[in-house]
Amino acid sequence: MIIKFFSMEDHWQIPVDGSHSINIFYYPSIDSTNTRAVSLAREGKPEWTVVFASEQTAGKGRINRIWWSPPDLGLWFSVILRPKIRVKSVNLLNLALALTIRSFIEKLVTEKLPENPPRIQVKWPNDILLEGKKICGILLESEITPQKIKYIVAGIGLNVNQGRDDFPADLSSRAISIKMVTGENYVIFRLLTQFLKYFYNDFNQLREKKFNYIVSEYENHLAFTNQYVEIHLQDKVIAGVQKGIDPAGNLVLSGSQGDVIVTAGDLWGFTEGNSDDSDH
Structure with missing residues (x-):
């Protein structure tokens, strides 16, 4: 060609x-x-x-x-x-x-x-x-x-x-x-x-x-499973331990009020005190 x-x-x-x-x-x-x-x-x-x-x-x-x-x-x-x-x-x-x-x-x-x-x-x-x-x-x-x-x-x-x-x-x-x-x-x-x-x-x-x-x-290769994460939305932050993915492809967090289903947002994972929120 x-x-x-x-x-x-x-x-x-x-x-x-x-x-x-x-x-x-x-x-x-x-x-x-x-x-x-x-x-x-x-x-x-x-x-x-x-x-x-x-x-x-x-x-x-x-x-x-x-x-x-x-x-x-x-x-x-x-x-x-x-x-x-x-x-x-x-x-x-x-x-x-x-x-x-x-x-x-x-x-x-x-x-x-x-x-x-x-x-x-x-x-x-x-x-x-x-x-x-x-x-x-x-x-x-x-x-x-x-x-x-x-x-x-x-x-x-x-x-x-x-x-x-x-x-x-x-x-x-x-x-x-x-x-x-x-x-x-x-x-x-x-x-x-x-x-x-x-x-x-x-x-x-x-x-x-x-x-x-x-x-x-997807879950086999998912980063931050069983770790504390934050989901940043336009007007709020949802925090909890990342548990996995539900059958519809949404993120499941375990928070102080129980499990939370997250359909969209910007995930910040925390490893050794550093947030991973990079985009470029």
């Missing part, structure tokens, strides 16, 4: 099986891949349309944060999904996305470190931690009616080629990249192709199984 890149936007396809391809819109620089992908979703672009950029100037993190996305150091992209699932199952889709990305990262680093693979966990609802530091974040934006999921845009930011000094000072102690673990520099476009093929196959297998067993698998 020969790929040519132009100054504003380029478009190519990655075949993933005999009859399907992933359509990619590439930008050398863009404000936000999620913003562009949402626009394409509203125009009716099909599932597995991807917006990918070498750099984001206003990448979106959760809770209106900016996702730090410097040129050519990570995978910064957004995928349009149009899942035919019940609306009430949308949280399970969120868990499935996190597990698919976690398993891909595990595959990459285990190939280089088979004797001593690092610990890779998910932080509810949709962050990936490698040795307790953030390596990947997921941001979902969607249009959902009571009867139907019209689209979900999954924005993914994966730290790939950063060294410790490449991170801003406020992130350097809390963030990590694949290179910092494996010692290898990765060709970003090649890694994107590798990831999207893996993502397509793994995610569709989970979807065919209707996300059965997704909660138990």
